[in-house]
Amino acid sequence: MTLQFHSGGIACDIHIGNGLLSEAGRLFDLRRKVLVVTDEGVPEAYPQAVLSQCAEGSLLVLPQGEGAKDLKHFEAILSALLDCGFTRRDAVVAVGGGVVGDISGFAAACYQRGIDYYNVPTTLLSQVDSSVGGKTAVNFHGVKNIVGAFHHPAAVLIDPQTLSTLSPRLVSEGLAEVVKMAATSDAALFRLLEESPDITPLLPEIIAAALRIKISVVEQDPEEKDLRAVLNFGHTVGHAIEAASAGTFFHGEAVAAGMLYTAGGEAAPRIEALLRKFSLPVSDPFTTEELMRYAVRDKKRSGGRVKLVRVDTPGSFRFEWADQASLESLIQSRK
Ligand SMILES: NC(=O)c1ccc[n+]([C@@H]2O[C@H](COP(=O)([O-])OP(=O)(O)OC[C@H]3O[C@@H](n4cnc5c(N)ncnc54)[C@H](O)[C@@H]3O)[C@@H](O)[C@H]2O)c1
Ligand SMILES: [Zn+2]
Known part of the structure; x- marks a missing residue:
């Protein structure tokens, strides 16, 4: 099933369904350079499922946990985008919980003043909470979410089957x-x-x-x-x-x-x-x-x-x- 979210002229489709991970290529535009961002705690099969549907995909694996939601790892995402020659027409896909979603969305908001970002939340909290609203951020000097931007995902894919490993x-x-x-x-x-x-x-x-x-x-x-x-x-x-x-x-x-x-x-x-x-x-x-x-x-x-x-x-x-x-x-x- 697909829900739609509208905000200030933006429309975002939120696709929900068991097994949808294997349909990312149909639901997202992956025929361009794509950086898939995930963390070490997310089962490898999930980012790989998205990666296998990308024409020109690369993978960045962040450390696990709230500690990785910082400027250092934000910079790591920007470096990967720059090193791979991403243009304004390319995209980031976040596969993981709210940490991966927030930091990837923020990097996508900033790189070239904003490129497409797709969210594949894989924790229940991120599926029901952070997938809508466009809030992206990192923590800074011990203050949660203090540096960030509003950047709505181009689309969201929620596969409840990913919760079986949570x-x-x-x-x-x-x-x-x-x-x-x-x-x-x-x-x-x-x-x-x-x-x-x-x-x-x-x-x-x-x-x-x-x-x-x-x-x-x-x-x-x-x-x-x-x-x-x-x-x-x-x-x-x-x-x-x-x-x-x-x-x-x-x-x-x-x-x-x-x-x-x-x-x-x-x-x-x-x-x-x-x-x-x-x-x-x-x-x-x-x-x-x-x-x-x-x-x-x-x-x-x-x-x-x-x-x-x-x-x-x-x-x-x-x-x-x-x-x-x-x-x-x-x-x-x-x-
Ligand atoms: N942007 C928003 O509107 C919004 C809303 C709520 C929370 N948040 C943010 O979300 C973050 C918390 O998100 P979270 O609770 O998803 O935590 P998280 O991203 O740290 O994920 C929790 C743990 O689960 C692991 N994991 C993720 N998916 C898995 C899966 N399918 N199977 C097994 N392990 C899996 C991760 O590796 C991680 O260790 C906070 O930083 C919070 O600020 C943002
Ligand atoms: Zn809450």
Whole structure:
């Protein structure tokens, strides 16, 4: 199935289907110079499947992990493009998780002021989250995503079969973002997640449903003025948990625990049950003071108050402004 994303005159096709990796040559224009970028942790068969469909392809393998999303490896991609004589008509294909997608997209945004970039996300998190929205970036001086650009992919290919090699912990992490989107915006998807004993065969459908939500939100609010904040459900406290944990909680795990701080009514027990079903944390070991230290750091940047996303009934949400005292009592109420 194919979804379309529109933004400021740009249209991007997002193809989703089991086995689609072998059809990259039909879905992308690979009859030109192509640099396939991946990382050491991505099974070799995935970048090779794309490479075998390129007329003139080359491969760049980055080290694995968030540490590779830096200017040094950004430069390595630019060097490969320059050394191989890439022109403005050539293209980059990212095959991997959000790290590979973000850094490859940023290199494609900068090389010759912008060349085509195709994204083949292979983690659930990158499939449901980073494949739409056009955000590309690297980390710099310890600050995440601080240097980057908006550069939409020319097309996106999502092959859910690639998730069969992903560790269960990383699958769960991606599911946290799916639960987030269903809880705020799609009651039917929420019920599907609740009622399906095994979600594996439903992954194409679930990924598409999550992406429809993200597409609709980003299309309605391309400049991140208001509505896009709904995607932050669970993230205000989640980011504080992630920072306080110093790497023990993965991003999606922190968001999972974070969602329960701003969920209420019938949504709270139902979200908690779903998180348990997907082996995600439903609490965190940090004190109110520890979490406030990081939450306030975030808040200072946005001028004193935070815009919380509250969910009382799965499928709907409301925004609520919170000052430091109300955020503190919200956190305290679960301690
Ligand atoms: N651009 C956006 O809008 C956006 C949105 C969300 C997150 N992000 C970024 O995405 C990054 C996180 O992405 P991620 O969670 O995908 O992490 P990641 O890219 O580091 O991938 C996680 C690990 O999985 C491995 N891997 C990837 N695909 C695999 C597969 N199919 N089978 C087995 N192993 C596989 C990778 O080698 C890596 O070690 C962060 O840098 C974050 O800032 C960007
Ligand atoms: Zn997130």
